[in-house]
Amino acid sequence: MTWLMNRKLFVKIFVSICIVSFTGLFFLAVVYQQYTQRILTASETDRVQRSINQAGLNLDNQLNRIVNNVFYFFYYTDMGAELLETNDKEKAKAALAAFRLQYSSELDSAFFIIRDESAGDEETLLYDSGLDPVTGIDYRQQSWYQKFISKQTTLWSEPTDQLMFYQDRSLHTIYLTLGKYEVGGRNGMLVVRLNGKMFSDAFRLLATETLSIELKDSAGRAVYTSFPEVPEAERSHYLETNSQLSYSGFRVQAYISTASIKNEVRKIQSVQPYVIVLILFITLIISFVLSYTLVRPMRKLVRLMKRVELGDLEVRFTGKYTDEIGLLGRNFNKMLVNLSEMIDKVYTVQTEKFQAEMKQKDATLLAMQNQINPHFLYNTLEVINCQAILNEVPSISRMSKALADFFRYPVDNQRTEVTLRIELSHVETYLQIQQERYPDIELGLDGLEPFYHYPIVKLTLQPIVENAFLYAFTGERDYYLKIYAEDCGGDAYAIYIEDNGQGMPEADIDNLNKLLTDDLDSMAQSAAGSRRGIGLLNVHHRIRLRYGDGYGLLVGESMAGGVAVRITLPKEGDANADISRG
Template identity: 40%
Template sequence: MKLRKIKDLSIKIKLVVLIVFCLCLPFLILGTLWYEKSSDVIENNAIHSNQQLVSQVSNQLDSYFADLERSTFPLIINPLIQQFMEIDHSDQYQLFKVTQQIEKELLPNILFGRSDISGFSIISNSGVATTYGGNLARERNKKYMSDLTDSESYKNMGINVIDSVPMLTVTRKFRDTLTYQTKGMLITDLYVNEIAKIAETVKLGNAGYVWVIDSNGRIVYHPDKHKLGQDAPPAYLDNINRHYVEGFFSEKIDGQENLVVFHKSALNNWIMVSEVPIHELIVNLIGMRNMTIWIGSLLMLFVLIVVSGFSLQLTRSLSNIQRLMKKAESGDLTVKAPEHRQDEIGALNRSFNKMVSEIRRLIEVVHTSKLKEKEMEIKQRESALQAMQSQINPHFLYNTLEIINSYAILEGVLPISHMATSLASIFRYSVGYANQEVTLKEEITHVSTYFSIQKERYRYFIADITLDDTLLTQVQAVRLMIQPMIENAFIHGYEKHKLKPEYIGISDEITNDCYILRITDKGKGMPSDQMEKYNSHFLEEFIVSNEEAAEPSFHRIGLLNVHHRLRLTFGAPYGLYIEKSDKDGTIIAITLPYKMDKEDEHVYSSHS
């Protein structure tokens, strides 16, 4: 049932459904999947790239501390340092002498070119200490000695503020070259600026930055100077401690989602942390993605417009040909489809025009053949009438009627004489050609003669002819046009109902372009359906069957015969029409051609 309903849809709706479900919906689904996938890929690539940068910075920092460790290694094995470690703190001379030698001979070589080192402090286990390029803080040094475990020989001690300047302190144990026992400690104070230079080699957008956490969880470097030496946020440390070496997580700060990437140094367990807003990190990639989406959407819109325009043009052409077909179905065969197109629609339109033209031609052929058929039928009837008329020798008939008239006069029987002369006049008029054009005056004269004979038969019969004699010669008619109407009135109006003919009237009416002659009787008339049947045939153009033509007639010349002869002679709208036919009588109107002259306008006005 659903498949049948889909098949019943119009082509326009089917095209819309196809475009939506086969073009728009797949594009929307694929676009959504691609958008999500591309967002994940962009974010992962950004994270991976950021991890590589942070790892490189962390490696640079490790290299820096490894180089610092290598540069201080000569101090550990140098004999002067070993000698310094053995000095008793009470031997001030020996302490001064060895200290002077270290400061002049050893430390300058180590500090040469190292602007990052603020100063050195060397402290022995016995409490003897010397400082080069910095201030010695014995309390700090004692604390460092206690913080170093036996297994640790090199350690970053974090940030200390010395003379209002943040310093990074690195400690290293001195061991005896023979016994490997700890003899003292080397304390190196470093400017934080060098670490800042390393951390700032990476530029993470406009708002991104790098900071460093030492192994104790304190901030060694941060762009915000106020955070130096403070403990790192617990949330950061918790996320970092879940990973072994490196990783990433997101942290929401001031309503903004930040991507945090970290890398833990294998050398000193320091943690390099990068922090950058996610939207800024992937803003360029998102711009490229969005541009791709816009380009794809515009292409999709263009394809949609092109396909929709083509579909609309196609359905509009089909709707137009469907509309023309409906007009042709209703009988309008003058329709014509446009033929300028050269595609299949144009070929369909041309085929439709040829079909309509052929149908119109065939209808005209059928109509012409019907006209010829009806004309032949009328001619056959006329031939039959003429054959009937020719059965009697006119000269013999006229001579016989003249003899009867002479005897009637001699015997003094005037009615017989009158009837004989009237009958002779009727026969003379009847033997003429049936379609011969005559004036209405000639027809009225013939009918008056016919009435004179009927008055001899019916004493109380009244023939009422009220016509304007001055116009009768200007009205065109055909021979034997009125007599069949009068004969039908006698036979079917009166005699068929066993009534004696009492009245037949002939009157006229003049209009601007025609003359109407009315024949009225007071018989019983005809059934209404028969009257409607006659009138429908009177309005048609000669399309009538043989059965319908076989109606009551005078010598086979009936109403339809008279109507068709008028139409053949004068054309439409001339002919017969039954205005009334009921138990009170019948009125038949005959429309005849009449062209009013200027001299007749006054007559027409007075008649109206």
């Protein structure tokens, strides 16, 4: 390792890339060889599983359809009762012939046996004329007959090689049996022999030399098999996968030969050495080219850094690539530019800092002066009030006192959020002033006491009330102004300011409500020419800033044709706000 670290950068990069590439390639070859068979096995098992699932589903649907047809023939058409009770054998045979021919591709034969207990257990076997019994066959020895005698009919019989007619084409199949017992002293059973080719056809495209299929009933007895005759011990050379049929209860078992998978693995492994050699050769070439490409711009960058050490800040790195080395070169150029600019800006920054401190001092002085002016105004109004009292001019006294209270509210009360009681007190002060000018306007502030303790942003109501006096009460008729509130349920309440003044056109109301949904910059630009709009938008924006988008103003038309402004507010204010509950 010491030897490598003392070599040139090109040698270190080349050797490092070769070591990493060769190590990764060797590891990949080992892992690939170990997992190839496992991957092929999993892939083949998954493919077979999906195939037998689909084939089994198709077969199960076919069996379901056959059983439904048999049930329909025997029960729903009441043919079972007719076969059991009829004495017209030709009619019964014709019915059986029609049923068998209708499903001839799926059925080998169908017949009906009757046992009359009232006539000394006399038995009658009914089948159509198209069936020819096999000579020497005693049906009483067959398994379905034993079930019939014991009155233990099951829908699916056990797989069997037994047959009765020459038309029974299948060597190995199962029977469907449906029975009726003790009907007028008679017992009857419908026996349907399925065509075994139906099972082999279901898996014909899947069964190959390397894949064997077995279909077993719910008891594990083989209904169909393509598995070769091999000793039980050799079955360990096969991979087994299963699929259960939901309707019939049959189970499909697939056996995959592991020898075929091993053959595929050996084919892949035979070309693996050649692939490894080719990859190693390509890796050497790529390592050399990559090492040279990486080192060349870095050498150039090192030469430029040495010039910077000598004080030359005008050098620049030029590169045509956008990789990390190109990024390093561009950052090197930016560093030189920033260094030059930093030297030039030190004096400017210090000067701007001094100017900012002076502006801050000027702002502080201005704020102190602005605090003096309101106090001078309060004192002046108090003097006017005293002179009015002394000269017995109560109207001037009321006006001066109301004006003093009105101007003191926004300055002395430094809270952003107050209770509704305090805000209404300020509105009442404003209304006292306006009533001196408009004594005939009817004012209503009833029913607000239950809402007094709820919070509200300071100076919310007065600007809206002022809008009514400025724009609504411009005629010579009787006007009113009402302020009332309602509980909105949950965590909110609403205050309404309603008048019967001149009102607003519907289009203007819609435009104003649209502005109430815009951001602050859009509001200021859209309402630049409307003092009325700016006042409402200012109130709306302050509410939104404090409580969120769910609160604010909504403008509408009042019942009397004027304007009604709804102000939605929360019942609980900002927890950090300093609210007076007085």
